[in-house]
Amino acid sequence: MTNHTPKQTIIVAITGASGSAYGLHLIRRLAELDIRQRILLSDAARVVLKQEADLELPEKPDACALALAKHLGIPREGLHCYGVKDWFSPAASGSAGIRHMVIIPCSMGTLARIAMGASDNLIERAADVILKERRQLILVPRETPLSSIHLENMLKLSHMGTHIIPAMPGFYHRPESLDELIHFMVDRVIDQLSCDNPEARRWGN
Numbered sequence: 761m762t763n764h765t766p767k768q769t770i771i772v773a774i775t776g777a778s779g780s781a782y783g784l785h786l787i788r789r790l791a792e793l794d795i796r797q798r799i800l801l802s803d804a805a806r807v808v809l810k811q812e813a814d815l816e817l818p819e820k821p822d823a824c825a826l827a828l829a830k831h832l833g834i835p836r837e838g839l840h841c842y843g844v845k846d847w848f849s850p851a852a853s854g855s856a857g858i859r860h861m862v863i864i865p866c867s868m869g870t871l872a873r874i875a876m877g878a879s880d881n882l883i884e885r886a887a888d889v890i891l892k893e894r895r896q897l898i899l900v901p902r903e904t905p906l907s908s909i910h911l912e913n914m915l916k917l918s919h920m921g922t923h924i925i926p927a928m929p930g931f932y933h934r935p936e937s938l939d940e941l942i943h944f945m946v947d948r949v950i951d952q953l954s955c956d957n958p959e960a961r962r963w964g965n
Contacts (some may be wrong), residue, residue, distance in 0.1 A: 769796040771851050771861040773883045776804020779865035779902040780812045785946045793833035796845045798851050799841045800883045841904040842879040851886035854893040875913040902927040
């Protein structure tokens, strides 16, 4: 009997912006699509997860992954959590070969530090690696109103090839619940990752 290997690996980071439900739903969907995930959580993200989702995650990586899997009702296999100062994480080096990273939601502070090339924690370092290796970085900022500084930083990153997907759900599919709005945004992210996404609501369908 051979061991099952997930299709690919994606870094999923959650920062302290409001909208933690987006990040949680993406983790669930990617697990359902059989994708291995490297999960990075900022300290502020843990505070927001407790406030918005009543989810208090342990500090130890293995316990964190187990708690996430239990909360989301997904298999523990394929989920790997890392501390924000774990410089030995595969996410910290281009030689690991990880080709995709999503920061969802992405705070404006994190976005600004990535735009400046700062690497003070593992999230920023992982994003810097993705950019220097010319791989796929997706940011899902959640802030309003946007200042000129926010817009300039997003434009700078866009010029570098970063995909900017603001948390701006559409209404043309006539959502009847908050979950449907969350699904809409996560589907847009999954589409950019070029993953099979048969559950996505499409225009005209």
